[in-house]
């Protein structure tokens with residue numbers, strides 16, 4: 122996928138789509154090297170980081186005339202289709218992630234921790250868990266869900282976090298963070314039916 126996204130023909134085709142956009146998102150085609158650079162940053166992230174990145178992007182979008190707009194470098198707002206064409210993001214992957222963000226998004230203040238007011242301690246916890254999931258999770262292409270091995274216990278993960286991070290949060294804050302930001306992390310069951318993380322039921 123990375124090589125495809127960097128391919129000149131692929132960039133040309135996608136740029137053509139952006140130029141043809143009904144919403145006229147960009148007045149002129151973007152410089153191909155620029156597009157390649159933008160895509161490089163996206164496609165060299167791990168798949169988990171790409172999901173997190175897209176989730177963040179979606180939460181920052183604006184809706185104008187029932188169309189979702191993404192802000193890109195240079196301060197341009199482009200529609201979701203142009204956004205996907207610019208990064209060469211698969212439409213199914215985009216929809217899958219959008220649906221999940223909409224369904225699970227915690228409204229500001231609903232959880233004890235507010236996204237914008239987070240400090241380094243919170244990001245340390247997020248990064249720690251992100252690395253844990255990257256190390257232990259499995260992911261199918263174009264799916265937002267990441268699956269941890271069968272019988273993974275949330276409590277054990279928390280205890281490991283607490284033993285590795287000097288200034289650790291409480292278990293309930295850890296749970297809240299998982300629920301709000303890692304809703305796409307699930308635990309494999311033996312029958313290949315997956316259990317979804319839902320509040321206290323997370324990591325059964």
Ligand SMILES: [Zn+2]
Pocket residue numbers: 139142143144145146147199200201202203204
């Ligand atoms: Zn557009």
